[in-house]
Amino acid sequence: MSVAIITGSAGLIGSEAVRFFSKLGMDVIGIDNDMRKFFFGEEASTTWNRRRLQAEISNYEHYDIDIREYSKIEGLFKKFGKSISLIIHTAAQPSHDWAARDPFSDFSVNANGTLNLLQATRNYCPEAVFIFTSTNKVYGDLPNYLPLIELEKRWEIEPSHKYQGGISEDMSIDQSKHSLFGASKVAADVLVQEYGRYFGIKTVSFRGGCLTGPNHSGTQLHGFLAYLMKCAATGKHYTVFGYKGKQVRDNIHSSDLIAAFYEFYQNPGVAAVYNIGGGRESNCSMLEAIDICQSITGREMNYSYEDSNRKGDHIWYISNLSKFKSDYPNWSIKYNVTQILQEIYDYNIEKWTKEDSSLLAGVS
């Protein structure tokens, strides 16, 4: 028996990982307490996704545990012991805006929760592969000091700059504004590296750009493309904050990310760090994303612009994928932004229609 422990198993990345690794025949243990509902309200609850996993996947077992409770985490790791060959840790408070409201919850989930999982791995299954979903916010707002040029619909980096192909892992994570969320994720990212370097555990920090996909419970504070498309499809109002709407994000489909996890699992390093996102192949500015949404839904988006940007928000962030591609040459990006948005739309339109049929009058 080979066991995979997946935290945040009802969330976007966690649930995709459950489906993928259970199909490989692994017994999958999911940990998720629907804390996303506590962070962002009922609209963002992931209970619907947890129920689907439990109904559809026979080799899936769900544990409603808070990763901050070490005794419960320890109990689980003790129970499965050395049969655990993979830990995918995605449970988190994921929003930089939210973190400032309740720094204790943010830090204890993101930093202490990660420490709990690392320590349990060290004690009960030190040979297992430990995959952590870090974030590009570990670089703080340093990307905003790159030489950027303004184009009609987006910011771009100067073509001669060394990060023209995207920002690589050599960018400093020090001395910049991170938001409290970025700071708690830095703590976790460095802990993950340290359990690799110091104890020899096969750890990796994947520093994600925007992670997205049809299973995202998108909400205003988290889940950019999913929430944007939800607003575009339902006529709900959307606010664009700052940078003239030209801020650029790279977006990776959850299945492309899980494929990267699988490559690492098959051939793991120790204390590895990779930037991961859509890279040059899958990125958009806010204005470009709105254009794509409008052409998919066939209706004008109901949005407004507010001049003040969100604190610590990146103006231009594209991940450089060269390091990962060079270590794992079988891996490539399969989805671009248009394909991702189309899939989010196709997959959710019925659910959104049911949720709010009155708002949908007029959608073709």
Ligand SMILES: NC(=O)c1ccc[n+]([C@@H]2O[C@H](COP(=O)([O-])OP(=O)(O)OC[C@H]3O[C@@H](n4cnc5c(N)ncnc54)[C@H](O)[C@@H]3O)[C@@H](O)[C@H]2O)c1
């Ligand atoms: N989505 C993005 O754009 C993005 C970008 C970069 C990094 N990340 C990171 O990737 C990871 C996964 O992101 P996602 O978009 O799938 O998030 P998500 O919010 O969809 O899923 C996270 C899940 O973790 C659960 N959870 C939260 N706190 C918990 C706790 N204390 N105990 C148990 N479960 C808890 C939530 O209920 C939720 O179901 C996170 O660590 C996030 O910081 C996400």
